[in-house]
Amino acid sequence: MPAFIIRRLLQSVLVLGFMSLLVFVGVYAIGNPVDILINPQADQADIARAIAALGLDKPLWEQYLIFLRQALSGDLGKSFAYDIPAIQLILERMPATLELALTATAVAVLLGIPLGLWAGLAPDSWPAKLIMTGSILGFSLPTFWVGLMLIMLFAVEFGWLPSGGRGPTTALFGVQVSFLGWEGIRHLILPAVNLALFKLSLIIRLTRAGTREALLQDYVKFARAKGLSNARVVGVHVLKNIMIPIVTVIGLEFGSVIAFAIVTESIFAWPGMGKLIIDSINVLDRPVIVAYLLIIVSVFILINLAVDIVYSVLDPRVRLGAQAR
């Protein structure tokens, strides 16, 4: 067990090292670091001073070590556009992204499980077929196109909901959130639904497959034979047993919800990390790009590591499989 965790840790460090090398090569070796790290509006004397200060006259491998040391101490340069440290800028935008991702996950779960149960309990009825067709569309249609259609219908055509932005926020334990005010909720609905669609389709399919399998099991037949009500059989016996894979997938997929928030945030002008990175790429605000890439990849490596460790604790077969390889 400790050997397994140590091996996973080493692997995570390797991936992170590779990522930092990729970002370093991309930003320092291919692009001109003077353009990238020094504000283009600086004058000649400033540029010369900055080149010396950044050590750009040193050999490449030494520059890479310096870049790593600065990155590890949390110094990734100042944003050109906002003139504050890039890391601080990204951390400021993080709560908005997390709020959107959590709301989307909640929407996917609260809609997906009942719809999946319905489709699994009466697989031949027309609502079930409608739900399954919808879930196929949810898988195959591009998220950004669905987002545009939502804006076109609910913001432009009917005018019920705002087309973008976050609206007024309320402070909750020092963090600005939208969901405490009616105006904030109105701004949250469309982006959250848009981001939820893919996960919703996934949860519907998982729930349906699990329900259909569980209905054939002996414990369900036994519960029915005991004369329990249908609501109790489905709500307690079936639901409890299909929740394990669903909870696992929701946990595993949370990282990808954050990744796909890039698209949703850009469409709905939601002021989170995802919109920040796209805006930064468009105006070549490179310190922010570098900081975002390193932070998001680190977050993913941590999520993957945590999932692997939790799995190996819960399921000994994972460890055996890793040893046999």
Next chain:
Amino acid sequence: MQRELTPLQRIATDFGESRLALAGLALLVLVVLAASFAPLISPQDPYDLAQLDVLDSRLPPGSTSVSGLTFWLGSDGQGRDILSGIFYGLRISLMVGAASTLCALVIGLAMGLAAAYFGGRTDGVIMRLVDIQLSFPSILIALVLLAVLGQGTGKTIFALVMVQWAYYARTVRATAIVERAKEYIEAARCLALSPARIVFRHLLPNCLPPLIVIATVQVAAAVALEATLSYLGIGVPITEPSLGLLIKNGFDYMLSGKYWISFFPGIALVLTIVSINLVADQLRDVLNPRLQK
């Protein structure tokens, strides 16, 4: 006695059993034809500035231009015919999707076969790479690469290849390991055939059916991802507008009620993706040996 059908005939017959799949195939053929012959069938060359007139900009569908041309699907901010723009955009979208899928297929095939055939350390290293790659969402990998490399059609194709190859490698390895243990490979070994001949003439053809299915699905996924990246402004450059970029260009007008500039390219994109998926779905059923009668 009934004549024995060739495999291709059997696949064609089985495929035709689903009307939905046939409709998907017909739609896909139409889309590919429209993309291939875009310069011939487009009412206007949308990238020839001499044919454009500012007075024609943002006209609703069905209006007539200054030079007497009918804009069936309206015109965009520069006075370009949306229909012509869609035909030309389809070319770029399909080209990027098909090229990236093909490259990824070849790379994934080579990696997967190598992992399965050599086993041991080679297998361990390749599959670790695949695992790491698959633990990141596709959009994140593409974003990292394009943020570092910058915009461009070639770079977009490269990013899509990097996103996709691992799927093929994993599938090929799994199939090849099952096939490797079968008698016909053993027989080929007993005949003292060279490893290259065994891999390419015996092992490879038998690994193809699941690959064809994945490749079809992946073309649709690649087209969708390319459109998403281009919509975000980090995919193809503005000089080679794919459907995603056309949709992006119309987004601001959409908020003021001029829906057609974004809407129709979006419909073209969705029809393309859905038709590819319908064909892929039926191919999966037809090529799955477990479902064969």
